[in-house]
Amino acid sequence: xxxxxxxxxxxxxxxxxxxxxxxxxxxxxxxLPVSVVAGNFIRVPQHPLIxxxxxxxxxxxxxxxxxxxxxxxxxxxxxxxxLASRCVKAGAEVLAPNGKPFSxxxxxxxLAVRNLMTxxxxxxxxxxxxxxxxxxxxxxxxxxxxxxxRRILRGRANNPAQQPD
Numbered sequence: 474x475x476x477x478x479x480x481x482x483x484x485x486x487x488x489x490x491x492x493x494x495x496x497x498x499x500x501x502x503x504x505l506p507v508s509v510v511a512g513n514f515i516r517v518p519q520h521p522l523i524x525x526x527x528x529x530x531x532x533x534x535x536x537x538x539x540x541x542x543x544x545x546x547x548x549x550x551x552x553x554x555x556l557a558s559r560c561v562k563a564g565a566e567v568l569a570p571n572g573k574p575f576s577x578x579x580x581x582x583x584l585a586v587r588n589l590m591t592x593x594x595x596x597x598x599x600x601x602x603x604x605x606x607x608x609x610x611x612x613x614x615x616x617x618x619x620x621x622x623r624r625i626l627r628g629r630a631n632n633p634a635q636q637p638d
Contacts, residue, residue, distance in 0.1 A: 481547060
């Protein structure tokens with residue numbers, strides 16, 4: 474016997490997420506629940522669709538909490554490449570805060586580049602980090618999130634077995 478499909482949920486790796494307000498607005502428009510996950514306390518709006526999770530102060534506590542729950546039909550927002558990889562493998566849609574989607578096709582190369590850059594930084598070869606977040610990133614993110622939600626909801630509408638109870 475298979476489990477009934479769940480409602481699509483948005484999981485936010487919140488500690489350094491610059492698009493939380495945008496996520497809340499889009500989630501409210503689509504009436505989707507949001508789990509805002511951080512290592513410790515984080516302020517979130519009081520809204521019935523928004524759940525605040527303090528996962529604990531362990532090294533990857535927030536990442537582990539999200540990875541253990543995200544699955545097909547869910548959306549994860551993170552800039553953490555290893556977490557993105559875990560969630561993609563679990564079947565979730567994964568977006569970076571700049572709107573870049575992580576997919577099965579791209580995650581292997583993305584992880585390899587991340588590891589290479591980490592190694593180069595540790596030897597002093599590279600001293601900079603990623604470029605700063607820009608207004609166009611916010612716009613790209615909003616478009617990507619809306620597209621991901623519509624794709625998931627359309628897929629569920631076309632497949633009655635995937636509709637939640």
